[in-house]
Amino acid sequence: MVEERAYWLAWSQVDRVGPVLIRRLQQHFGTLAEAWKASATQLGQVEGFGYQNVTRITAARSQINPEQLLEQHSVKNPNFWTPADADYPRLLLEIPSPPPVLYYRGQVHPQENHGITPMVGIVGTREPTEYGKRWTRKISTALAKHGFTVVSGMAAGIDTNAHHGCLSAGGRTLAVLGTGIDVVYPPRNLSLYEEIQKQGLVISEYPAGSKPNRVHFPQRNRIIAGLSRAVLVMEAPTKSGALITADFANEFCRDVYALPGSLDNEQALGCLGLLSKGAHVILNEGHLLEMLGAIPNLDTVVQLPLFAQEQSAPIPQLEPELAKVLQSVTSEPTSFDVVVQQAGMDAGSVSSALLQLELIGLVSQLPGMQYRRC
Numbered sequence: 001m002v003e004e005r006a007y008w009l010a011w012s013q014v015d016r017v018g019p020v021l022i023r024r025l026q027q028h029f030g031t032l033a034e035a036w037k038a039s040a041t042q043l044g045q046v047e048g049f050g051y052q053n054v055t056r057i058t059a060a061r062s063q064i065n066p067e068q069l070l071e072q073h074s075v076k077n078p079n080f081w082t083p084a085d086a087d088y089p090r091l092l093l094e095i096p097s098p099p100p101v102l103y104y105r106g107q108v109h110p111q112e113n114h115g116i117t118p119m120v121g122i123v124g125t126r127e128p129t130e131y132g133k134r135w136t137r138k139i140s141t142a143l144a145k146h147g148f149t150v151v152s153g154m155a156a157g158i159d160t161n162a163h164h165g166c167l168s169a170g171g172r173t174l175a176v177l178g179t180g181i182d183v184v185y186p187p188r189n190l191s192l193y194e195e196i197q198k199q200g201l202v203i204s205e206y207p208a209g210s211k212p213n214r215v216h217f218p219q220r221n222r223i224i225a226g227l228s229r230a231v232l233v234m235e236a237p238t239k240s241g242a243l244i245t246a247d248f249a250n251e252f253c254r255d256v257y258a259l260p261g262s263l264d265n266e267q268a269l270g271c272l273g274l275l276s277k278g279a280h281v282i283l284n285e286g287h288l289l290e291m292l293g294a295i296p297n298l299d300t301v302v303q304l305p306l307f308a309q310e311q312s313a314p315i316p317q318l319e320p321e322l323a324k325v326l327q328s329v330t331s332e333p334t335s336f337d338v339v340v341q342q343a344g345m346d347a348g349s350v351s352s353a354l355l356q357l358e359l360i361g362l363v364s365q366l367p368g369m370q371y372r373r374c
Contacts, residue, residue, distance in 0.1 A: 003066075007032035008082035009073060010066035012100040014057055019097035021048050026083075036061060076208045077181075079104050090115045091337065095226040095252050099205035102223075103181040106201035109172065112149055115337045119149040119174065120292070121228035121249070123221070123242040124158025124235045125267050132158060132235030132267065135259055135282075137165035139232065142285035144171020148292075149200070151176065151228050153220060154193065156186050158234050158242070163192055166200075173200040174227065178220040180210035221245040229335060229369070230255040230292060232282065236270035243270050246279070255369070257282050257291070293333040293370035321345065325353040326373070329363055333370040 011022045011032055022032070028046045029035040035043075043054045080103040081088040087110060092098045111117040120143055124132060140150050140162045150166040152159040154175035166173040175196050179185050181204045184193045196202055205223065206216060221241060225231055225248035233256065236242040249256050256279040261268025275281055282288050318326065328334070328342035340350045354371060357363040363371050 003033055004031055004084040005082045006066040006070040007036050008084055008100045009070055010036065010064050013064060013069065014060045016053065016056065019100055021046075021053075022100050023096060023098060024048060033066075036066065073207070077103055087113045089113045089227055090341070091119075091229075092223065092226045094337075095222065097222060098226070099223060101207075102203055102205055103207065104201055104203045105181050106197040107199070108201060109149075112172070112174075112201075115335075115341060117147070117149055117172075118292075118335060119151050119228050121151045121224045121231040121245065122158065122162035123152060123224060123231065123233055123245045125237060125240055125242065125270075126155055126157035126159075127267065128157045128161070128235045129261075129265060129267055131261065131265075132259070133161045136161040136234045137168075138285055139234070139259075139282070139288060140165030140171075140173075141169040142289060144169035144173075146289055149174060151224055153178070153217075153224060154185075154189055154196070154202075155217075155241075156189070158236075160189060160192060162234075163196060167195055170199075175200070175202045176220050176223045176227070177202060177204040177206070178216040179212050180204060180206050180208045182208045183211060185212045217241060218244050222248045225249040225252055225254055228254060229337070230257060232257045232259070232288075233271055233274055233279070234259045235261060235265075235267050237266050238269050238273060240270050243274070246274055255280060257288065293335075293366040321349060322353050322356060325350055326357055326362055329354075329357075329371050329373045331373050333366050333372050336369040336371065339371060 011017060011025065024046055025035040026032050029038060040054045040058055043049050043057060080101050082101055083093060083098055088102065090113065109117065112119060122136065122140055124136065136158050143150055144166040149172040150162055151174045152162040154163060154177060163173050163175060173196055181202060184190050193202065218241060221244045225245050231245055231249040231254055233242050233246050246256050256274060258271040258274040258279045259282045260275060261271055280291060325339060325343050328339045340347050343350055354363060358365060362374055364374050365371055
C-alpha cells in the first residue's frame with residue numbers, strides 16, 4: 001500500500017520517535033496514516049508519548065508531506081522496504097522494534113523474506129584467535145551447504161570470516177550494516193561488500209550516506225537477531241557487541257548457541273558466560289546441524305517420485321484448528337514460524353495445537369523449534 005509506505009517513512013523522520021514508538025502508534029491507530037492525522041490529545045493516549053513528544057510531532061507534521069517525502073527520498077534510496085510492503089522480512093515483524101525503513105542492495109530471495117529459507121546469525125569479536133576464525137569458517141560453510149542463509153554484520157573478525165566461509169561454499173549471506181547502505185565499514189571490507197551483493201544481500205536501516213556511528217552498531221545487532229532463527233556466538237570477550245546480539249536473541253525467543261573455548265582465552269569468556277546461562281553448546285558441525293534440525297533424510301527424498309513427495313497421509317478426524325495446523329506440518333522438518341504462517345493462526349493457538357498433536361502422536365518436535373509429521 002503506497003500511502004501507508006509513505007507514512008512509515010514519514011514517521012521515521014520525526015526526531016526521537018524510534019522504531020518502538022512507531023510500532024506503538026501503528027498498533028494503537030491501526031495505520032500510520034491515521035496516526036499522522038491524530039490530534040495532540042489522541043497522540044497523548046499512546047504509551048511513551050508525553051507532552052514534549054506530542055509537541056515535537058505536531059511541529060514535524062507541519063513540515064513533512066509524506067507523499068512528497070517518499071518521492072524525494074527514493075531518488076537517493078531507490079531500494080527499501082517498510083512493514084507495509086509484502087517483501088518486508090516477516091521475522092522482523094515479530095520483534096517490538098522493527099525498522100520502519102529497511103534499505104537493501106544485492107540479490108533478493110523472497111523465500112528468505114517470507115521466513116521459508118532458514119537464516120542463522122553468526123557474530124563474535126573483532127579480534128578472534130585462529131581457533132575462532134577456523135571454527136567460524138567451518139560452521140558457516142556447513143550451514144551454507146545445508147541450505148541456511150548466514151546473517152552477520154560485516155565487521156572485522158568473526159563477522160568477516162562468517163561471510164567468507166558461506167560465500168566460499170556457494171551459499172547465501174546477508175550483511176546487516178550499521179552505516180548507510182552505500183558506506184563500507186571497515187573500508188578494507190570493500191571487496192567482501194561487493195561479493196556479498198553478487199551472492200547475497202546487504203541491508204541497513206540507515207539511509208544512503210550515513211557514516212559510522214557507535215550508537216548505530218548495537219541497534220544493528222537487534223536486526224541480526226530478529227532476522228535469524230538462531231544466533232551463534234563464536235568467540236566473544238565479556239564486554240562485546242556479540243553479547244548484545246545474544247541478549248536480543250533471547251528477548252526475541254531465538255535460540256542462542258555458543259562455541260566453547262579456553263578459560264585462558266579472554267576472547268572466549270563471553271561464550272563461556274552464555275553457556276553458563278543456558279545457551280546451547282556447539283560441539284561440531286554435525287552436532288549443530290542436528291540441533292537445528294537441518295539434516296533431512298536425503299536418501300528417502302531422492303528415491304521417492306515427485307508425486308509421492310507431494311502426497312500426505314489422510315488427516316484423521318480432528319477439530320478444525322488441529323487439522324489446519326497438522327496440514328501445515330510436513331514429513332520434513334518444518335519451523336514453528338512456517339507452521340504459524342501456513343496455518344494463518346496466532347502463535348499461541350499454533351503452539352497449543354502442536355502440543356495436542358504431539359500427545360496424540362501425529363507430530364514430533366525436533367531441536368530448534370522444528371516439527372515433523374509422524
